[in-house]
Amino acid sequence: MKSINVKVLLKASPIWIFILFELVFFSVAGSYLSLSDKAFMDVDNMLLLLKQSAPIGIIAMGMAIIMINGNIDLSVGATFAIAAIVLLETMSSPMFEGLGDWVIPIAWGAALLVGTLLGAINGLIAWKTGVDAFIVTLGSMLGFRGLVFMFNGENPTSHLNWTLVDFAEAQFLGLHTATWFLLVVTAAIWYLMNRTVHGRNAYAIGNNREAAVNAGIRVGPHMMINFMLIGFLAALSAVVFYSESGSVNPNDGQLYELWIITAVVLGGTKLTGGSGSILSTLGGVIAIQLLRKGLGHIGADTSTVNLVIGSILILVLFLDRQINIKGREELKV
Amino acid sequence: MNTPTPVLRLENIVKTFPGVRALDGVSLSVLPGEVHALMGENGAGKSTLMKVLGGIHQPDEGQVIVNERPVVMNGPLEAKALGIVFIHQELSLAEELSVAENVYLGELPTKGFGRVDWHELYQKTDAILAKLKVGFDAKTLVKDLSIANQQMVEIARALTVEAKVVIFDEPTASLTDAEKRVLFDVISDLQANDVGVVYISHRMEEIFKITDRISVLRDGQYQGSVATKDTDEEGVTQMMIGRKLDLTRKESNHELGKIALEVRNLSSGKAFNDVSFQVRSGEVVGFYGLVGAGRTEIAETLFGLRNKSSGEILLNGEVIDVKSPRDAIEKGISLVPEDRKGQGLVLGMNCRDNMTLPQVDDITAGPFVAEGAEIAIFDQYRDSLDIRTPGWKQDVGNLSGGNQQKIVIAKWLSMKPNVLIVDEPTRGIDVGSKSEIHKLLRKLASKGLAVIVISSEMPEVMHVSDRIVAMYSGRVTRTFECGEVTEDNLVQAISGVSKLA
Structure with missing residues (x-):
């Protein structure tokens, strides 16, 4: 039967089917509505889309782990901004003036280190106090953002290094530098979650925390590592993005956490933890970027885009529930 | 005396929680190759004792002695390393993971750099599953199994290490008869290998079928151990509750309605x-x-x-x-x-409010809940159902299980x-x-x-x-x-x- 096949397909890889649907829709709609005469599915356009997915996508990989582990991190946007400031400040610091381009690895290292440390702070507080990660990172979201403003007030922090810009704008095998970073991070996190003890334990903890504790898994250290990882990835995302742009506003990265969580949830990760796939998370990231770009392509403005994405998020989760329900005779909620 | 040395001995274990003395000087010994039943009413301290044994709780006083060596266990993995394996009553499984990952939860085999050795994991698990004669393999996801099969996964954990003592906490609660037979086979295999088995169950027929000795706890205190063949259900019950139980049933003599x-x-x-x-x-x-x-x-x-x-x-x-x-x-x-x-029940709510919860919309005086009417309902059912509580203000969470159940029944009876x-x-x-x-x-x-x-x-x-x-x-x-x-x-x-x- 045809309807059953559709259901099976939807169950297996809903997010990729959704992406396919988006591509078809925007190509067709675009040919009528778009002001530009370029096709939506243009290769350059798609490559650009992947590049633009990278800042959110890299952090989303970390968020997927955090959510599979049964936590959430709201502070990633602020961490992103702090790491960006550290990056640009280090490069323009008089201390490293004589080093020439050798300042780049130092600046990168400093930014990544700071990101990891901020993550570690979140993890440590959540672990040692037992306060829910939602609350801890809500607090650190405000706190970290406060630090950003304390540093330079309302003013942007800027520094452009042309070697870096060249690096960031380079294309290897057609893909941009940022895209490569996204792909490598995705592969690494996929390996971590599917092939290592740490990853499998993270699944177990998110799935049934008590069972994990009973089995002697130490929940705290795993949580700590995951928070350090997402801090590192938030910083890596900043490093990749600001190497090219060279200027950070104190408001940069705001609402990132919500876009990222949206992408992860669209990718099928459960808010309650224990279940989720890294590849589908990549799908979620691309799906959102496609929506934003596609709606822009057919002439929608930003506020419409937000409204549509919000509605789609709810619709997708509702459909997911309907598809996964075992039948009309299920226990009602 | 030619009794063998116990594989496990507990001496004067005391464990207190805020306000409760859960274990009060409990001693117990488990011999190699025996099946030792631990019995007691709910709240008698069985679970606490087993958690002390399984390394989840640390005793305040007293000693755990394994093979005549006093040990201190911080955490379940240390207990497992000493050969004490705890099979939990509630299904303690991560449903989204595979059977193999659950069986070796907490100690997945690795091959360097923290990578899981899947080949070894599946091989070892399949070997254990073969012994248990179950109809699923190591790669099956736990969420796709029936409750009974999930329990078998739990039991498979007992066979992952060279166990000296295996504790089964109500293992048969969700098993079919065929699966029970497999479980009892597993237990007699363990017995044959000189493993001490601690078996917790409320089911008397099982206790008398498979155990060698019975130890009884009451209110956190050790009531003694008896050889199973020297006692009967009545004797054990008496040890558990301190009195005899009236099980006779009077034939119903009232007329049935339509x-x-x-x-x-x-x-x-x-x-x-x-x-x-x-x-x-x-x-x-x-x-x-x-x-x-x-x-x-x-x-x-x-x-x-x-x-x-x-x-x-x-x-x-x-x-x-x-x-x-x-x-x-x-x-x-x-x-x-x-x-x-x-x-x-809403455990944090008092007795009266729990009882009137489904009808609170109807017993109002103006916009407010009519307190008097609520208390009247409470009084009526407290008396007719003989609910023992200091008063309606008592939080339901503080009542005994029996009285809690009566509150629930009263709640629905009051709906006529x-x-x-x-x-x-x-x-x-x-x-x-x-x-x-x-x-x-x-x-x-x-x-x-x-x-x-x-x-x-x-x-x-x-x-x-x-x-x-x-x-x-x-x-x-x-x-x-x-x-x-x-x-x-x-x-x-x-x-x-x-x-x-």
Whole structure:
């Protein structure tokens, strides 16, 4: 039967089917509505889309782990901004003036280190106090953002290094530098979650925390590592993005956490933890970027885009529930 | 004395929690190759003792001695390293993961850099599963298994290490008879290898079938150990509750009324199929079957929690359509759910408010809840059900299991139902309160209520019911009248044997 096949397909890889649907829709709609005469599915356009997915996508990989582990991190946007400031400040610091381009690895290292440390702070507080990660990172979201403003007030922090810009704008095998970073991070996190003890334990903890504790898994250290990882990835995302742009506003990265969580949830990760796939998370990231770009392509403005994405998020989760329900005779909620 | 040295000894273990002395100087020894039953009422301290043994709690005083060496265990992995394996009562599994990952949870085999050695993991797990003769393999996801098979996964954990002591906490609660046999084989294998087995169960017939010695706890205190062959059910019960138990049942001598509830060819998806039965007012009908036989699902359908796929429900001769629990309550059907703490009570709320919760909308004076009316309801049922509580202000969470259950029953009785469905009325309730609940159910029936009792305990259904509906795998296999039921034919009916005959 045809309807059953559709259901099976939807169950297996809903997010990729959704992406396919988006591509078809925007190509067709675009040919009528778009002001530009370029096709939506243009290769350059798609490559650009992947590049633009990278800042959110890299952090989303970390968020997927955090959510599979049964936590959430709201502070990633602020961490992103702090790491960006550290990056640009280090490069323009008089201390490293004589080093020439050798300042780049130092600046990168400093930014990544700071990101990891901020993550570690979140993890440590959540672990040692037992306060829910939602609350801890809500607090650190405000706190970290406060630090950003304390540093330079309302003013942007800027520094452009042309070697870096060249690096960031380079294309290897057609893909941009940022895209490569996204792909490598995705592969690494996929390996971590599917092939290592740490990853499998993270699944177990998110799935049934008590069972994990009973089995002697130490929940705290795993949580700590995951928070350090997402801090590192938030910083890596900043490093990749600001190497090219060279200027950070104190408001940069705001609402990132919500876009990222949206992408992860669209990718099928459960808010309650224990279940989720890294590849589908990549799908979620691309799906959102496609929506934003596609709606822009057919002439929608930003506020419409937000409204549509919000509605789609709810619709997708509702459909997911309907598809996964075992039948009309299920226990009602 | 030529007794062998115990593999495990506990000496004067004391464990206190804020306000409670959970274990008060408990001593216990487990010999190699013996099956040692640990018994006691709920709250007697069995679980706490086992958690001390399993390294989850550390004792405040006293010593744990393994192979004549005192040990301190910080955490379950250290206990496991000493050869003490704990098979948990609640299914302690991560459902989204594979069977293999669950069996080796916490100690996945690795091959450097923290990478999981999947080949070894699956191979070792499949070897264990082969021993257990189960019909699934290591790569199956736990969420795709039946409850009974999930329990087998839990049991498989016992075989992952060279165990010296294996603790089973109520392992048979959700097993079918065939699986029980496999479990008992596993236990006798362990015995043959000189492993000491600690076996916790409420099921007397199992205790007397497989154990060598019985130790009893009461209120955190050690009541002594006896050889199983030197005692009987009555003796053990007496040790557990400190008095004798009246299990005799008086035949119901009141007249049965007309048919209050009739179910014709009711089905609901895969849960149950073509179920028909009648309940008269004044009658207690017991539903007996294994976990997963569809009993609870029938109750849920009658109560509007689940949609039927076909069939009819008749209340007082009229066909009704129950859309929701609210609908059911209005029509006079009440359900006392299986999970008292999770589904039946708001533990942090006081006795009165719990009791009047479903009708609080109706007992109002102006915009406010009428306190006086609420207290009147509470007083009435406290007296008629003999609920022992210091007063209505007491939080329900502080009451004993038996009294909590009475509060739930009172809550539904105050809604004046025609049909009362009680799912596992005495789960987790101690032996003494059990018989009180049974008497209460009989009394309610004698006052003209139609009562349905769903239970997994054979003595309970046999003791409390006028008729027994036996179910197997979603179907009614046989309905027994009071006089014709025996343990044997009941067991046959629920294990699907009589269907084949």
